[in-house]
Amino acid sequence: MLPESLRRVIQLLSRLPGVGEKTAARFALQLMSDHQLSAGLGEELSTLSSRLRPCEDCGHLAEVPAAGKTLCSICMDPKRDGLKVCIVAKIQDLLAIERSGAMRGRYFVLGKLLSPLDGIGPEELPLDRLEKFLQKHLTEEVILATPPSVDGEATALFIARELESRGIRVSRIASGVPHGGDLEFADQITLGRAIEGRRLL
Amino acid sequence: MLPESLRRVIQLLSRLPGVGEKTAARFALQLMSDHQLSAGLGEELSTLSSRLRPCEDCGHLAEVPAAGKTLCSICMDPKRDGLKVCIVAKIQDLLAIERSGAMRGRYFVLGKLLSPLDGIGPEELPLDRLEKFLQKHLTEEVILATPPSVDGEATALFIARELESRGIRVSRIASGVPHGGDLEFADQITLGRAIEGRRLL
Numbered sequence: 001m002l003p004e005s006l007r008r009v010i011q012l013l014s015r016l017p018g019v020g021e022k023t024a025a026r027f028a029l030q031l032m033s034d035h036q037l038s039a040g041l042g043e044e045l046s047t048l049s050s051r052l053r054p055c056e057d058c059g060h061l062a063e064v065p066a067a068g069k070t071l072c073s074i075c076m077d078p079k080r081d082g083l084k085v086c087i088v089a090k091i092q093d094l095l096a097i098e099r100s101g102a103m104r105g106r107y108f109v110l111g112k113l114l115s116p117l118d119g120i121g122p123e124e125l126p127l128d129r130l131e132k133f134l135q136k137h138l139t140e141e142v143i144l145a146t147p148p149s150v151d152g153e154a155t156a157l158f159i160a161r162e163l164e165s166r167g168i169r170v171s172r173i174a175s176g177v178p179h180g181g182d183l184e185f186a187d188q189i190t191l192g193r194a195i196e197g198r199r200l201l
Numbered sequence: 202m203l204p205e206s207l208r209r210v211i212q213l214l215s216r217l218p219g220v221g222e223k224t225a226a227r228f229a230l231q232l233m234s235d236h237q238l239s240a241g242l243g244e245e246l247s248t249l250s251s252r253l254r255p256c257e258d259c260g261h262l263a264e265v266p267a268a269g270k271t272l273c274s275i276c277m278d279p280k281r282d283g284l285k286v287c288i289v290a291k292i293q294d295l296l297a298i299e300r301s302g303a304m305r306g307r308y309f310v311l312g313k314l315l316s317p318l319d320g321i322g323p324e325e326l327p328l329d330r331l332e333k334f335l336q337k338h339l340t341e342e343v344i345l346a347t348p349p350s351v352d353g354e355a356t357a358l359f360i361a362r363e364l365e366s367r368g369i370r371v372s373r374i375a376s377g378v379p380h381g382g383d384l385e386f387a388d389q390i391t392l393g394r395a396i397e398g399r400r401l402l
Binding site (some may be wrong): 001002003004005006008009012013015016017018019023024025027030031032033034035037038039040041042043044045046048049051052057061062063072073074092094095098106117 | 202203204205206207209210213214216217218219220221224228230231232233234235236238239240241242243244245246247248249250252255262263264273274275290293295296355385
């Protein structure tokens with residue numbers, strides 16, 4: 001019932017995370033009726049993936065420079081210190097922590113988590129790059145901010161063991177009932193962790 | 202915290218309906234990591250709005266042909282009859298009705314609804330085009346499928362009056378409790394309409 005070219009756009013849009021065919025159709029119709037938006041987005045997207053690369057130091061996203069090493073804005077910021085390094089699974093997590101304002105050190109993006117079920121073993125983690133990063137910044141503390149899931153915990157534990165012998169303090173972000181959350185509806189594991197991780201007042 | 206070119210993409214994506222900055226960022230990061238998707242979408246969107254136009258007959262979307270009149274797939278389908286014409290506010294509504302399979306006639310897309318608050322009066326409705334359409338297809342019944350909102354009802358009533366003198370039967374889609382809906386949570390107006398529009402069994 002829709003023109004072929006619009007169907008192609010809908011099919012592509014429905015590959016975005018959390019977007020089904022109906023939402024994709026809404027997006028497509030909006031793009032269709034807003035020439036400025038579709039032309040602008042078209043131009044940006046055509047060249048997007050060639051202009052961006054992971055930062056060669058930390059794995060965060062970075063604009064590819066005309067010459068030299070590809071570094072992200074955090075790695076290029078001289079006001080940040082690398083004494084504390086926060087290790088995250090993905091860029092979105094880095095952005096979320098950054099928005100919270102609770103971390104003023106540097107970050108390191110793993111890009112993946114250990115996952116025996118998906119066949120992702122330790123050799124796929126960027127451990128060499130991490131080691132170089134920590135040496136370069138004379139890091140004193142590593143904060144493991146992988147998600148509180150099975151894969152995230154396993155990865156945190158694995159990295160903690162790897163760093164054990166190097167005189168670097170390793171910490172793990174707290175897991176418990178979220179701010180504003182209702183204890184009544186919290187799951188057992190979260191409540192268990194909240195009790196276990198209790199702090200003296 | 203993000204490269205400039207990615208920020209531009211996020212800003213554009215957040216203009217899609219129902220997409221906030223966080224969702225736009227998720228989309229952008231997905232596009233960023235899927236070269237095939239971003240390049241494909243980029244190419245399609247760059248030319249999208251120049252390749253599509255409203256159908257000159259019914260207002261539905263149509264691919265602009267190399268030569269001749271721009272007509273949509275429904276208007277070009279000889280197996281459809283125009284004895285029954287379903288009038289809808291927007292293309293999405295046409296698609297929804299089409300998916301239901303309940304309407305095998307033709308459609309007419311108004312593109313807008315009467316809305317005194319937004320300053321949209323009868324002169325902005327495509328009445329001339331509608332009249333030509335109904336004459337061309339020797340239409341016997343018009344089904345008003347504008348939404349059951351204040352503007353939708355006003356528009357339906359207005360068109361019904363306009364067509365009154367022309368010997369065309371005018372009907373309005375039923376409004377009531379939706380299939381699978383819970384009466385307990387239905388609003389007063391919906392319940393009122395459900396009672397009012399009751400049918401003998």
